[in-house]
Amino acid sequence: xxxxxxxxxxxxxxxxxxxxxxxxxxxxxxxxxxxxxxxxxxxxxxxxxxxxxxxxxxxxxxxxxxxxxxxxxxxxxxxxxxxxxxxxxxxxxxxxxxxxxxxxxxxxxxxxxxxxxxxxxxxxxxxxxxxxxxxxxxxxxxxxxxxxxxxxxxxxxxxxxxxxxxxxxxxxxxxxxxxxxxxxxxxxxxxxxxxxxxxxxxxxxxxxxxxxxxxxxxxxxxxxxxxxxxxxxxxxxxxxxxxxxxxxxxxxxxxxxxxxxxxxxxxxxxxxxxxxxxxxxxxxxxxxxxxxxxxxxxxxxxxxxxxxxxxxxxxxxxxxxxxxxxxxxxxxxxxxxxxxxxxxxxxxxxxxxxxxxxxxxxxxxxx
Numbered sequence: 001x002x003x004x005x006x007x008x009x010x011x012x013x014x015x016x017x018x019x020x021x022x023x024x025x026x027x028x029x030x031x032x033x034x035x036x037x038x039x040x041x042x043x044x045x046x047x048x049x050x051x052x053x054x055x056x057x058x059x060x061x062x063x064x065x066x067x068x069x070x071x072x073x074x075x076x077x078x079x080x081x082x083x084x085x086x087x088x089x090x091x092x093x094x095x096x097x098x099x100x101x102x103x104x105x106x107x108x109x110x111x112x113x114x115x116x117x118x119x120x121x122x123x124x125x126x127x128x129x130x131x132x133x134x135x136x137x138x139x140x141x142x143x144x145x146x147x148x149x150x151x152x153x154x155x156x157x158x159x160x161x162x163x164x165x166x167x168x169x170x171x172x173x174x175x176x177x178x179x180x181x182x183x184x185x186x187x188x189x190x191x192x193x194x195x196x197x198x199x200x201x202x203x204x205x206x207x208x209x210x211x212x213x214x215x216x217x218x219x220x221x222x223x224x225x226x227x228x229x230x231x232x233x234x235x236x237x238x239x240x241x242x243x244x245x246x247x248x249x250x251x252x253x254x255x256x257x258x259x260x261x262x263x264x265x266x267x268x269x270x271x272x273x274x275x276x277x278x279x280x281x282x283x284x285x286x287x288x289x290x291x292x293x294x295x296x297x298x299x300x301x302x303x304x305x306x307x308x309x310x311x312x313x314x315x316x317x318x319x320x321x322x323x324x325x326x327x328x329x330x331x332x333x334x335x336x337x338x339x340x341x342x343x344x345x346x347x348x349x350x351x352x353x354x355x356x357x358x359x360x361x362x363x364x365x366x367x
Contacts, residue, residue, distance in 0.1 A: 062248035064261070065241045072228065072239040076221055079105055087112055089125075092196035095221065097123040099182050103225040124185070124194045127159045142167055144187060157195065161188035169203045176200075176209055181216030182224075232264045233257035247273055 067075065084094035086109055100123040101108050111119045120126035140148050142164035149164045156162040163171075167187065172195070175184050184200060186193045197217060204210045222228045226245055231238040233255035240250050240261060247262040249269065259266060263273035265280070281294070297306040 062246070062250065062261070063243060064250045066253040067228075067239040067241050069237045069239075072222065072241075073218075075228075075241070076103075076225075079103060083108055087116070087119075090196065090198065092198040093125050095217075096125050096182065096194050096196055099220065099224045100124065103221075103227070124192055125158075125196070127191075127193060144171075155199075157186050157193050157199070159186055159188065159191050159193045161186050161191055163187055165203070169205065172200050172203045173205065173209065176204060176213045176216070179216060181213065181220040183220075229261055229264060231255065231257055232259055 079098060080091050080094050082105055083089075083098055084091045087094065087097070089097070097108060097119070098105070101111075108119070117126070121128040140151060140154070142149055142154070143161065144163050144167040147164065153165050154162040155165055155168050171187050172184060182194065184195045185191070186195070197213075200213065201210055204213060219230070222230050222239055227242055229240045229242075229250075231240060231252040231254070233252055236252060236255045236257065238252050238254045240252070242248075242250070242261060245262060247260050247269075249258060249267045250261045251258045260268060260273060260276075263277065265273070265276060268276035271279075293306055297308045299305070300307055
């Protein structure tokens with residue numbers, strides 16, 4: 001009797017153990033299912049974040065930096081020192097080279113390695129081999145005022161065109177008063193060699209004029225730099241710097257002026273700079289002024305400043321971009337100007353030519 005009870009007790013214990021094991025198996029399976037559900041739930045989180053990032057992407061976003069006057073000066077000085085050291089030229093000459101090539105240092109260094117003489121002549125800081133004088137002129141006459149001066153009073157650029165100090169001073173003073181900075185060139189005819197600031201500054205008579213010249217130089221440096229742009233706000237000294245120049249929206253941190261980086265006009269997306277310029281001209285408030293500008297002026301192909309011919313030959317120079325183009329912008333009309341000058345000279349020669357003697361006529365009458 002006791003054996004049966006023991007066997008029944010053991011059977012009941014085995015049944016209890018079996019039930020518990022089944023419950024444990026069910027619990028383990030539930031935990032695995034829960035873990036799988038959690039992993040499946042979080043699988044889409046990363047894609048959701050990426051999708052949110054894509055949805056928040058702004059196609060008009062444009063990276064730029066606002067620089068103060070000192071910061072922009074420091075940036076320019078670093079690039080000037082790099083080029084001056086590599087090319088072994090004066091910093092003032094390096095600035096002219098940088099302006100001509102829009103401050104693209106890598107391009108300048110590559111061209112210097114391939115052909116250094118061509119680089120300097122293209123930048124108008126050294127005469128070409130065909131125009132270079134073998135020796136300095138021995139004459140003591142100034143080529144402008146035709147006065148006999150002392151040899152130490154004659155000044156010349158690398159082109160060896162010598163003029164007296166008084167004429168150089170007058171030449172530089174007039175051009176600086178007209179607002180010219182980098183574009184001051186040699187006084188000799190058909191010579192476009194540029195004068196660097198170390199040559200010009202000692203010739204300016206007043207300190208006020210020297211300060212103006214330095215301001216014009218800084219303006220020309222910034223406007224010629226492919227990554228920099230002056231803020232168009234009134235009396236705002238901030239300079240905008242970008243990595244890639246494009247027609248995108250930028251805003252000044254000082255005066256909050258919003259404008260297009262490429263053309264410095266009000267931001268005009270989605271249209272391009274040329275179209276908005278035409279539109280602004282068409283919608284000018286003073287229609288008579290707009291009609292006069294359209295009829296009597298032409299836009300400079302480089303800086304888009306309106307140019308009006310008020311006399312003289314067809315050779316026109318824009319003060320807005322003379323630092324970049326100089327006389328090159330008038331190449332298309334140079335031939336016409338030369339032809340016109342030749343016609344005038346030939347006409348004057350015909351007027352001054354003496355009449356032919358009537359010897360043949362009289363002999364004919366006698367015969």
